[in-house]
Structure formats: structure tokens, C-alpha cells
Amino acid sequence: MGGNRIVVYKEPGVVAVEDHDAPKLEVPAEVAQAKGLTRKAEHGVILRTVSTNICGSDQHMVRGRTTAPPGQTLGHEITGEVVEKGSDVQFVDIGDICSVPFNIACGRCRNCREGQTGICENVNPGRAGSAYGYVDMGGWEGGQAEYVMVPFADFNLLKFPDRDQALEKILDLTMLSDIFPTGYHGAYTAGVTTGSTVYVAGAGPVGLAAAYSANLLGAAVVIVGDLNPDRLAQARSFGCETVDISADATLEDQIAQILGTNEVDCAVDAVGFEATGHGSGAGEAPAAVLNSIMSLTRAGGSLGIPGLYVTGDPGAPDEDAKEGTLKVRLGLGWAKSHSLYTGQCPVLKYNRGLMMSILHDKAHIADAVGATVLPLEDAPRGYQEFDRGAAKKYVLNPNGLIPAA
The missing domain is CATH 3.90.180.10 (Medium-chain alcohol dehydrogenases, catalytic domain)
Known part of the structure; x- marks a missing residue:
């Protein structure tokens, strides 16, 4: 050598x-x-x-x-x-x-x-x-x-x-x-099982791996959200439904068009701290995905969070986010008795x-x-x-x- x-x-x-x-x-x-x-x-x-x-x-x-x-x-x-x-x-x-x-x-x-x-x-x-x-x-x-x-x-x-x-x-x-174990971990800790309806935030490689894993675990419907049309097409290539987070229609409305209800059984955050807000023209919003998956997931559901969050982000949009302090609606998650699973797979x-x-x-x-x-x-x-x-x-x-x- x-x-x-x-x-x-x-x-x-x-x-x-x-x-x-x-x-x-x-x-x-x-x-x-x-x-x-x-x-x-x-x-x-x-x-x-x-x-x-x-x-x-x-x-x-x-x-x-x-x-x-x-x-x-x-x-x-x-x-x-x-x-x-x-x-x-x-x-x-x-x-x-x-x-x-x-x-x-x-x-x-x-x-x-x-x-x-x-x-x-x-x-x-x-x-x-x-x-x-x-x-x-x-x-x-x-x-x-x-x-x-x-x-x-x-x-x-x-x-x-x-x-x-x-x-x-x-x-x-x-x-x-x-990415395969990480995506699987996200889906598994979110409680995906036979017949589940699942929302996966992010159609990058980890999000696609999470969506694929949700199918392996028996999900009835897997919905992937992103603003990149090529990545959404990749998710559809193996049977996922997709929603465009940059659209003016809310995520709840787009999911209701697919499921007939605006809630899912469980959700996966495969985006992390460089998240983008929802709607046309939205900019960076570090807590956007965490808040959206709490809003979308039914009471008693679980949230798998393999997306990366850090304690030091010099490019964050505000001073709190630079040290990993985000404006998360924990009260909503508490009220809905959500379980949140974070950290390295x-x-x-x-x-x-x-x-x-x-x-x-x-x-x-x-x-x-x-x-x-x-x-x-x-x-x-x-x-x-x-x-x-x-x-x-x-x-x-x-x-x-x-x-x-």
C-alpha cells in the first residue's frame, strides 16, 4: 500500500x-x-x-x-x-x-x-x-x-x-x-406496519430509502413530499404518491386529495435542519418539517426523525437556529400524544x-x-x-x- x-x-x-x-x-x-x-x-x-x-x-x-x-x-x-x-x-x-x-x-x-x-x-x-x-x-x-x-x-x-x-x-x-438502515430506522421508529398510511418529508436519498422501507414494512400508502420534481418522480418510480411542498395548496389539502383525510398514521422527517417552508416562494425554515409532521400525523402516532439536526450552524437564518434552538410546536405534539424518535440510526x-x-x-x-x-x-x-x-x-x-x- x-x-x-x-x-x-x-x-x-x-x-x-x-x-x-x-x-x-x-x-x-x-x-x-x-x-x-x-x-x-x-x-x-x-x-x-x-x-x-x-x-x-x-x-x-x-x-x-x-x-x-x-x-x-x-x-x-x-x-x-x-x-x-x-x-x-x-x-x-x-x-x-x-x-x-x-x-x-x-x-x-x-x-x-x-x-x-x-x-x-x-x-x-x-x-x-x-x-x-x-x-x-x-x-x-x-x-x-x-x-x-x-x-x-x-x-x-x-x-x-x-x-x-x-x-x-x-x-x-x-x-x-x-441510508438503507437510516431510512428503515425512520420508518420503523415511526411505527410503519401493515396497512399504514405514511408521510415522508424529503425525497433525497434518505427520504427515498425511508419510503422504500415503508413499502417493505407493509404500508398501504406512502406519500413523499418535496419541491424537486425530479426527486418526486424518483419516488413515484417505485409506487409512492407525492406532494409538492412549494404548491399553494396546503399539505393537509394535498394529502386529503390522496387519502380522503388530511391525516396519516405516521411520518418520517428525512430533511433535517436545512428545511424549506411550505408554499410558493417560501424560504428556509429550520423547524418547518418537524411542525408539519406533527400537524399531519394522527393523535397517538409516531414520528421517525432520521433527518440531521446540529448544535452549530453558522449559516442558519436566525441566532437561535445557529445553535440548534428551533421553534418547534411541542405543545401540539404533546396534545396529540406523539412519540418522537431522533438521533443517529x-x-x-x-x-x-x-x-x-x-x-x-x-x-x-x-x-x-x-x-x-x-x-x-x-x-x-x-x-x-x-x-x-x-x-x-x-x-x-x-x-x-x-x-x-
């Missing part, structure tokens, strides 16, 4: 692919010092990246809507081949192709033992929870790269049972690192079952989200097109291992 080509945030709107040193079996110095870990990570592996995806969460940083510093490496959606492993790795072998949950988890702390791997206590000195290539997440190097180090590999990695089958289905399997809770659905042809998530392959060097173009609203999920191919890409 020589060096490592990796995607780096430079300034708002600008990313570049740069040469870095090859990763080592080491945890970040700040994590080791704060958490009392050995710097040498004999529990880790080095992966040669097979596929790595551009995520809407990355786009928040690239837009300058977080406190990410210039030089922040990017990428937390990773699938790769093991090329090196530490002496403490017992159950993963050189040559295995594995999915990497975007959550970095130790497998040893209380939260990990209780299945809450999105809020591991031992991998980030600043707060519970960590991820690769993300601001305030412990300094772990990003995976939009040729190679990446994965710690606590026996716990974190999901090994695919057959190499040839994995490469054949890689565009579906690459979604297991984040604990990927390990779902990824094996979703893998089996893919391997046995029950799930075709790549088609649903518009998977589109680019070479690593074209990552800047992928970020630009995604930011302009392309109805695609960009999959980077750093080492030319994706068949027929």
Missing part, C-alpha cells in the same frame, strides 16, 4: 481529492488520550475501498452549514475489502468484503451493549457517538478514499458471505453503510436483515435511490450535482472494483 487519495472539504462549496498518507492501525490521538485507549489499534483493519457514497450529511458540511474546518476529510458510507488486520481481529479475514456502519462503536460500553451503537461512549471525546469523516465526531479519517481504517472490526464489520455475489450486488449492498440493528433482503432479491434499494457510479476523482462534480438537486445517489469507485462501472 502506498499513499491514499481522499476527498477533503476546502471551503464552502469546494471539495478536492488530495494525497494523504496511507492509514495505519491507530485510533486518533485525541480519542486515545481522552478515553484511555492504546493508540495502536490491534482490534482494527485496513480496508481497500470498494464503494463509498456521497451523503446529504456530507453536503451540510460542504455547504458551510456546520463548524467543519477546512481540511476535514469526508465520507462515512463505506464498503471495502480487508487488506490488513490487527492481531486482535479474530473473525474477519484478509480478502473479506464488508459493509462498514457509519457509526463507529467500541462494542464494550453500556450503550453499545444495549444496541445503541450510534451513541458509543468510547470513540469521541466530545460527546457520545462518532462517525468517519465528520465534524465533531472524534477525528476519524473519512472513507471517500482508496483506503480506510476501521476500528473494533469484529464488532463493527458486516461480512458478506460470498465475494462474487457481493460484487454483483454492490450497488445495493453499498447502501447498507447508512444504530446501523448494526438493521444491516444484516437488510443485507439478506438484498441477497435474496427482496430489496432493490439502488434502483429506488438512483445509484450512479463516479470515479473518485469526479467527487467534486458529484457534490456539485447533488447540491443542485440531482435525483441520484452518487457512489464513488476509488479502486475500480465496481463491476461494469
Whole structure:
């Protein structure tokens, strides 16, 4: 292994692919010092990246809507081949192709033992929870790269049972690192079940994954809301109904046209803090989606909120929102006895079952989200097109291992 080509945030709107040193079996110095870990990570592996995806969460940083510093490496959606492993790795072998949950988890702390791997206590000195290539997440190097180090590999990695089958289905399997489990988590925590009527706010990749997951869970009707006509068309491609949030007609009226009632059983917020208000000419309104899903969801319903909310947003429209304080109608949610589920998806809770659905042809998530392959060097173009609203999920191919890409 020589060096490592990796995607780096430079300034708002600008990313570049740069040469870095090859990763080592080491945890970040700040994590080791704060958490009392050995710097040498004999529990880790080095992966040669097979596929790595551009995520809407990355786009928040690239837009300058977080406190990410210039030089922040990017990428937390990773699938790769093991090329090196530490002496403490017992159950993963050189040559295995594995999915990497975007959550970095130790497998040893209380939260990990209780299945809450999105809020591991031992991998980030600043707060519970960590991820690769993300601001305030412990300094772990990003995976939009040729190679990446994965710690606590026996716990974190999901090994695919057959190499040839994995490469054949890689565009579906690459979604297991984040958006498929995250979308499924949004639908599952919203209580989607057989016969449910569901509203999904946002037709980006996570919203499309949530809508697709709602269908897998047996929903009777899945309605997706967005203002991007191409993304709404993508939602309709696998059987969803759609509503245009930029239309003058209210969301309640548009939903009533579909269902005959202006309420749904449950709802998913797949937008997060860069939300747009409803109606023609509406601007940014950070709490718009949270308030709309409380308004639309029946009394006693549940709200899944996988959309990202942050504690530091320098580009927010008001001073409160810059620190994550939003004008949410909590009184309405309380009056309707809503249950709200927030936070990182604990990927390990779902990824094996979703893998089996893919391997046995029950799930075709790549088609649903518009998977589109680019070479690593074209990552800047992928970020630009995604930011302009392309109805695609960009999959980077750093080492030319994706068949027929």
C-alpha cells in the first residue's frame, strides 16, 4: 500500500481529492488520550475501498452549514475489502468484503451493549457517538478514499458471505453503510406496519430509502413530499404518491386529495435542519418539517426523525437556529400524544436483515435511490450535482472494483 487519495472539504462549496498518507492501525490521538485507549489499534483493519457514497450529511458540511474546518476529510458510507488486520481481529479475514456502519462503536460500553451503537461512549471525546469523516465526531479519517481504517472490526464489520455475489450486488449492498438502515430506522421508529398510511418529508436519498422501507414494512400508502420534481418522480418510480411542498395548496389539502383525510398514521422527517417552508416562494425554515409532521400525523402516532439536526450552524437564518434552538410546536405534539424518535440510526440493528433482503432479491434499494457510479476523482462534480438537486445517489469507485462501472 502506498499513499491514499481522499476527498477533503476546502471551503464552502469546494471539495478536492488530495494525497494523504496511507492509514495505519491507530485510533486518533485525541480519542486515545481522552478515553484511555492504546493508540495502536490491534482490534482494527485496513480496508481497500470498494464503494463509498456521497451523503446529504456530507453536503451540510460542504455547504458551510456546520463548524467543519477546512481540511476535514469526508465520507462515512463505506464498503471495502480487508487488506490488513490487527492481531486482535479474530473473525474477519484478509480478502473479506464488508459493509462498514457509519457509526463507529467500541462494542464494550453500556450503550453499545444495549444496541445503541450510534451513541458509543468510547470513540469521541466530545460527546457520545462518532462517525468517519465528520465534524465533531472524534477525528476519524473519512472513507471517500482508496483506503480506510476501521476500528473494533469484529464488532463493527458486516461480512458478506460470498465475494462474487457481493460484487454483483454492490450497488445495493453499498447502501447498507447508512441510508438503507437510516431510512428503515425512520420508518420503523415511526411505527410503519401493515396497512399504514405514511408521510415522508424529503425525497433525497434518505427520504427515498425511508419510503422504500415503508413499502417493505407493509404500508398501504406512502406519500413523499418535496419541491424537486425530479426527486418526486424518483419516488413515484417505485409506487409512492407525492406532494409538492412549494404548491399553494396546503399539505393537509394535498394529502386529503390522496387519502380522503388530511391525516396519516405516521411520518418520517428525512430533511433535517436545512428545511424549506411550505408554499410558493417560501424560504428556509429550520423547524418547518418537524411542525408539519406533527400537524399531519394522527393523535397517538409516531414520528421517525432520521433527518440531521446540529448544535452549530453558522449559516442558519436566525441566532437561535445557529445553535440548534428551533421553534418547534411541542405543545401540539404533546396534545396529540406523539412519540418522537431522533438521533443517529444504530446501523448494526438493521444491516444484516437488510443485507439478506438484498441477497435474496427482496430489496432493490439502488434502483429506488438512483445509484450512479463516479470515479473518485469526479467527487467534486458529484457534490456539485447533488447540491443542485440531482435525483441520484452518487457512489464513488476509488479502486475500480465496481463491476461494469
